[in-house]
Amino acid sequence: MSVNPPHLKxxxxxxxxxxxxxxxxxxxxxxxxxxxxxxxxxxxxxxHAAGVFTQNRFRAVCVKLGEATIxxxxxxxxAIIANSGNANAGTGKFEQQWSEDLINAAANAANVDTNRVxxxxxxxxxxxxxxxRIQGGMHEAAESLNENHWDAxxxxxxxxxxxxxxxxxxxxxxxxTGIAKGSGMIHPNMATMLAFIATDAPIHAxxxxxxxxxxxDRSFNCISVDGxxxxxxxxxxxxxxxxxxxxxxxxxxxxxxxxxxxxIELAQLIVRDGEGVSKFVTIEVTGSKNETDARxxxxxxxxxxxxxxAFAGSDANWGRILMAIGNAGIDIDTDKxxxxxxxxxxxxxxxxxxxxxxxxxxxxxxxxxxxxxxxLGLGHAxxxxxxxxxxxxxxxxxxxxxx
Amino acid sequence: MSVNPPHLKxxxxxxxxxxxxxxxxxxxxxxxxxxxxxxxxxxxxxxHAAGVFTQNRFRAVCVKLGEATIxxxxxxxxAIIANSGNANAGTGKFEQQWSEDLINAAANAANVDTNRVxxxxxxxxxxxxxxxRIQGGMHEAAESLNENHWDAxxxxxxxxxxxxxxxxxxxxxxxxTGIAKGSGMIHPNMATMLAFIATDAPIHAxxxxxxxxxxxDRSFNCISVDGxxxxxxxxxxxxxxxxxxxxxxxxxxxxxxxxxxxxIELAQLIVRDGEGVSKFVTIEVTGSKNETDARxxxxxxxxxxxxxxAFAGSDANWGRILMAIGNAGIDIDTDKxxxxxxxxxxxxxxxxxxxxxxxxxxxxxxxxxxxxxxxLGLGHAxxxxxxxxxxxxxxxxxxxxxx
Numbered sequence: 001m002s003v004n005p006p007h008l009k010x011x012x013x014x015x016x017x018x019x020x021x022x023x024x025x026x027x028x029x030x031x032x033x034x035x036x037x038x039x040x041x042x043x044x045x046x047x048h049a050a051g052v053f054t055q056n057r058f059r060a061v062c063v064k065l066g067e068a069t070i071x072x073x074x075x076x077x078x079a080i081i082a083n084s085g086n087a088n089a090g091t092g093k094f095e096q097q098w099s100e101d102l103i104n105a106a107a108n109a110a111n112v113d114t115n116r117v118x119x120x121x122x123x124x125x126x127x128x129x130x131x132x133r134i135q136g137g138m139h140e141a142a143e144s145l146n147e148n149h150w151d152a153x154x155x156x157x158x159x160x161x162x163x164x165x166x167x168x169x170x171x172x173x174x175x176x177t178g179i180a181k182g183s184g185m186i187h188p189n190m191a192t193m194l195a196f197i198a199t200d201a202p203i204h205a206x207x208x209x210x211x212x213x214x215x216x217d218r219s220f221n222c223i224s225v226d227g228x229x230x231x232x233x234x235x236x237x238x239x240x241x242x243x244x245x246x247x248x249x250x251x252x253x254x255x256x257x258x259x260x261x262x263x264i265e266l267a268q269l270i271v272r273d274g275e276g277v278s279k280f281v282t283i284e285v286t287g288s289k290n291e292t293d294a295r296x297x298x299x300x301x302x303x304x305x306x307x308x309x310a311f312a313g314s315d316a317n318w319g320r321i322l323m324a325i326g327n328a329g330i331d332i333d334t335d336k337x338x339x340x341x342x343x344x345x346x347x348x349x350x351x352x353x354x355x356x357x358x359x360x361x362x363x364x365x366x367x368x369x370x371x372x373x374x375x376l377g378l379g380h381a382x383x384x385x386x387x388x389x390x391x392x393x394x395x396x397x398x399x400x401x402x403x
Numbered sequence: 404m405s406v407n408p409p410h411l412k413x414x415x416x417x418x419x420x421x422x423x424x425x426x427x428x429x430x431x432x433x434x435x436x437x438x439x440x441x442x443x444x445x446x447x448x449x450x451h452a453a454g455v456f457t458q459n460r461f462r463a464v465c466v467k468l469g470e471a472t473i474x475x476x477x478x479x480x481x482a483i484i485a486n487s488g489n490a491n492a493g494t495g496k497f498e499q500q501w502s503e504d505l506i507n508a509a510a511n512a513a514n515v516d517t518n519r520v521x522x523x524x525x526x527x528x529x530x531x532x533x534x535x536r537i538q539g540g541m542h543e544a545a546e547s548l549n550e551n552h553w554d555a556x557x558x559x560x561x562x563x564x565x566x567x568x569x570x571x572x573x574x575x576x577x578x579x580t581g582i583a584k585g586s587g588m589i590h591p592n593m594a595t596m597l598a599f600i601a602t603d604a605p606i607h608a609x610x611x612x613x614x615x616x617x618x619x620d621r622s623f624n625c626i627s628v629d630g631x632x633x634x635x636x637x638x639x640x641x642x643x644x645x646x647x648x649x650x651x652x653x654x655x656x657x658x659x660x661x662x663x664x665x666x667i668e669l670a671q672l673i674v675r676d677g678e679g680v681s682k683f684v685t686i687e688v689t690g691s692k693n694e695t696d697a698r699x700x701x702x703x704x705x706x707x708x709x710x711x712x713a714f715a716g717s718d719a720n721w722g723r724i725l726m727a728i729g730n731a732g733i734d735i736d737t738d739k740x741x742x743x744x745x746x747x748x749x750x751x752x753x754x755x756x757x758x759x760x761x762x763x764x765x766x767x768x769x770x771x772x773x774x775x776x777x778x779l780g781l782g783h784a785x786x787x788x789x790x791x792x793x794x795x796x797x798x799x800x801x802x803x804x805x806x
Contacts, residue, residue, distance in 0.1 A: 056726060056729035056730050057728070057729035057730075057731070057733075057734070057735050057737065058725045058726060058728060058729030058735075058737050059729070059737075087722070089722065089725075090721075090722045090725045090750070090755075091754070091755040092738070092750070092752075092753045092754030092755055093753075093754050094755070124720070124722060125720075125722020125723065125725060125726060126720075126721055126722030126725065126749070126750075126755070127722070128755070230726065231722075231725070231726055231729060305708070305793075305797070305801070306801055309797070309798050309801035309802045310801065310802065312798060312802045313798075313801070313802025314802075315802060317527070317528075317529075318493075318529055319490070319492065319493045319527060319528020319529030319530070319634075320528065322461045322492075322493045322528060322529065322634065323459060323461060323528060323633060323634055325460070325461060326459035326460040326461030326462070326634060327459050327460075328460070330460075331460070332460050332461075334460065334461050334462075335495070346529070347493070347495070347529075349495075350495045350496075351494070351495030351496050351497075352493075352494040352495055352497070352529070352531070390708075390798060391798060392795045392798050392799075394708070394712070395712050395715060395716075395793060395794060395795050395798065396795075398708070398709055398712035398713065398716070399712045399713065399715045399716025399717075399718060
């Protein structure tokens with residue numbers, strides 16, 4: 001189940017990068033050869049890099065190692081190794097060795113220094129990591145390295161994703177290509193999924209780090225499937241531009257705009273492919289004192305089970321939206337709140353709109369895509385959040401995830 | 404659907420109190436005469452009283468009025484009027500008049516001063532309040548006033564509740580009887596449902612207020628059905644004892660203990676009757692620095708859709724429990740966390756237990772009642788939280804709530 005997944009144009013190759021995949025049977029040995037589950041991204045030159053990581057206190061070792069590697073070698077990153085099928089998280093003392101072994105195997109296969117490799121794992125938490133099977137398949141990933149394999153890499157990092165997610169943009173002569181995975185355990189509290197973005201735009205790591213955080217706040221941190229934040233969420237951005245000999249950009253706003261659009265596209269793809277999602281709902285919050293408050297209100301609506309089941313039932317039970325606004329934990333003046341769904345006004349400055357008819361609201365909630373507009377009447381800041389509904393399919397998928 | 408609802412012993416009459424009900428057809432006129440939807444609790448004497456209210460910023464007018472009435476007349480409360488079928492919330496300027504009209508009608512019927520009456524409404528938010536139908540039925544509630552009608556009153560405040568909830572305790576010569584309703588939109592962030600408790604134990608309002616807050620924190624604030632907090636949640640406690648001429652108690656700890664047990668019983672009944680709930684799960688968090696942190700961790704587990712769907716699927720996917728612990732927002736040391744389900748140890752001081760076998764975990768998660776034990780390894784405080792699972796039935800109930 002997914003909501004109007006768009007036909008994606010082919011991902012663009014990014015100068016300096018090659019991508020390979022392998023089928024290692026990580027989730028179960030029987031899947032070896034049937035399903036790709038390892039992605040290897042290698043740069044020909046040292047990359048400037050930035051990362052955004054999960055805020056879950058149970059952080060997988062790959063997240064901790066990746067953060068440390070970026071801290072030490074942000075101007076000299078050479079590869080990302082990623083696997084699906086097992087998160088290598090929650091098993092304690094074994095995790096560290098397994099994660100290091102994964103990085104070593106990738107470094108050997110790609111012929112780069114071990115401490116220049118970032119890793120990311122996604123899948124079941126709390127299950128032993130089948131490192132031997134991955135080591136055995138790493139040469140396959142290295143042999144398939146090719147500048148046009150971004151789509152294959154996007155396929156290989158999927159877990160419950162029903163389609164692979166990628167996006168490319170051109171900014172002047174430069175290219176940005178990103179891949180992402182995510183379908184459940186999706187809630188905006190940092191990256192909340194895996195996404196790897198490569199560009200040849202020559203931007204220094206010092207500029208990349210704050211930029212990537214701003215971009216994440218307006219894209220991946222604005223989506224919600226179920227309000228749960230994974231232990232392994234990671235967003236990496238690698239730039240080969242300076243290593244390729246380009247002069248660092250002085251003006252990066254055009255690049256940041258394109259990167260934001262690309263990340264919003266990937267984030268929306270994640271919502272459209274959310275577990276059990278049958279509707280794609282945009283929540284625009286305006287009239288806020290600041291952007292953070294607006295985003296907080298949007299998120300509170302986006303994660304409420306009662307709101308999401310009303311979406312699923314095509315029931316314009318908008319009192320639940322007020323309930324969720326009131327639960328956001330920010331100061332509001334209920335006499336100033338207005339609410340509409342597409343063009344149908346329910347509440348105006350705290351009062352039931354005299355022309356509102358339930359059948360008009362129901363007609364909007366019956367659509368598979370619509371927009372809620374909440375105006376807080378307190379200021380001029382705004383934010384947009386994207387979410388889906390909570391359906392029977394979500395229960396089925398998650399009650400039976402491991403079987 | 405409900406989980407092992409116990410057979411409740413008859414509620415005990417409380418000296419000084421009479422209770423009446425009426426059928427007003429609040430949700431729809433066709434239900435008049437078929438379903439009781441108004442409860443009236445009247446005291447013969449001035450009561451000392453305390454209240455705990457929702458923390459949702461969209462507070463219904465009845466909540467605001469009730470808080471103001473308690474503030475002004477905490478030693479002289481005479482009645483509670485409650486209705487199901489409509490929350491009288493979210494409609495703006497009309498709410499105030501409707502709420503005052505409801506209180507006036509109850510005051511007239513009970514022959515007490517208007518400003519000595521507390522009110523509570525529950526049901527659909529954002530729908531006009533049918534005040535005329537309620538006014539028309541108020542004499543019926545007054546005529547049925549009787550000291551043994553607590554069970555009828557518990558029935559009349561139900562919304563999606565499948566059974567009525569009440570509990571009584573004796574403390575020495577004194578009696579405590581409470582009724583409650585709640586099934587969805589249940590999350591610990593204050594009272595999170597309606598509950599009205601009456602006693603003839605002579606306790607001053609000044610003692611009642613802090614006591615009721617402590618008790619709520621250890622009972623109603625420790626349950627979760629869906630993580631949503633209603634606009635109308637209210638807990639009232641009325642004591643007729645001083646008005647009946649008793650000497651105020653100096654030592655109230657025995658009373659508080661009994662009141663806590665009574666409120667925990669009512670709170671657990673709410674979880675057992677949670678919308679779509681098929682399992683009753685106790686979450687014990689120990690080894691915390693303080694009780695608040697322990698409760699926060701317990702709640703984070705209790706509201707996670709991924710944890711709750713794993714419960715529903717009888718899937719011991721306990722990595723999701725670690726995920727939820729890590730999302731609680733408190734400082735933890737992942738190397739010190741231990742986890743077991745009933746007697747089956749999964750994680751010990753951050754490490755996968757060598758004897759853990761998935762089939763052992765699955766056997767526990769297949770039960771309709773079990774206990775998760777989380778030890779944070781950081782201190783000596785603890786808390787217990789009760790929750791249910793997230794099932795297909797929850798979706799059905801809430802997607803079709805208004806139809």
